[in-house]
Amino acid sequence: MSTSPNDDPVAVLLKAALTHVPFDGWSEATFRAAISDSGLDAALARTACPRGAVDLAVAFHSAGDKAMLERIKATDMSALKFREKIAAAVRFRLEAVDDKEVVRRGTSLFALPHHAADGAKAIWGTCDKIWDALGDTSDDVNWYTKRATLSAVYSSTVLYWLGDDSIDHQATWAFLDRRIENVMQFEKFKAQVNENPFLKRALSGPIWALGKVKAPSKTPYEDLPGRWNRPHD
Template identity: 50%
Template sequence: MTDTDMAGHDHATDFGTDPTRAALLKAMLPHVPAEGWSDRAFEAAAREAEVTLSEARAAAPRRGLDLAAEWHRQADRALVRRLRAADLSGLRMRDRIAFAIKARTEETSEREVLRRSTALFSLPQNASLGAHLLWETADLIWDALGDTSRDGNWYSKRATLAAVLASVVLYRLGDESPGLERTRAFIDRRIDDVMAFEKWKAGARDNPVLRHVAGPIGWLMGQIHAPERPDLPGGWKEK
């Protein structure tokens, strides 16, 4: 995939890359497996990054939660670079999606950090942010692979892929196979689910049995419009 293929789809690289936040994240990651994204780990990271607590809180107002989100987005930015460097032109769409998800999984290879992050975003007060981050990643992948839909299909594609991404994270947490072989096989199976749904949507229009349902649904999907970035579902503008 060339830079031209990615043109116009750089929103994932626009996430906050504040140098203080980046330094805090780098210093905090070694503490996360034992202490989680806690205030104690955050304060230790500030000391090790040689920034005052005030400076640290200015860069990450929600402390560990902001750094956990930055860790997720850091992996998204790495995925953008990998997709730009990869030549996917000879692959089927299902294989392109599988490649992207496998590459994204490799960017968060630290299982204990991933486990702590999953637990953090599973808390009720953080669930909206967790869902928003998954949606960002799904949006990034579909955009990078050339999706141009701006109607209801924009939502259905990203909702389906976000669900796959969530299931892959949970499966990966229990996978101890060499090279994450089981997770990679799981991704292939789940991508089949995504493509089966897309195939069903395409075929429903031509199926005489489903046509009476597909027609109204297709009309409704056409009336829905994708949001303007960065206002993705579940998100808010950070201060």
């Protein structure tokens, strides 16, 4: 594989690794094969991906998120209901994948206890990007509940999709619609609590506490100890 000094080493390694992942998983064997196939200097490869194939698996997930966002941006969804927009975004994310086996191997990797945090972060990040792309402006506890519920929907849909052999994945999209309906029922319950005086009194303590929760700032506090100040892209 020919490379240029200006090429992103992670992207180069990821491209080379994808042919090996279905057979060897996101493993050290795959990472070594990617270094060999790409022709990258081994020291540069290890610097770019200190955790080897684990970092490539994270990069693969991020590339799928990027493809999803590009498709959302290019698609006119103005005529869709909001729940349909959510379903479309999740579908776009899954359709960004060319090889299910690569995702299956990633699911196995991130199911391991020492990589579970990376998997949870990747799923949360995908759902955060979906909500942001669809215009979510919540800055209270709803910021968290929206992403938490969508994370549950997304992760369960991925697992269903991995085993789905229906034509054009129609069974998966029906499963996705049912999960989103579950979320809508939860949102209806929240609205009922806000509209019902008895429930509001009964749950006044939790409601007060949740009202103090705020969404994280999108701008990092650059003056915190240990934070590396990087120039903005």
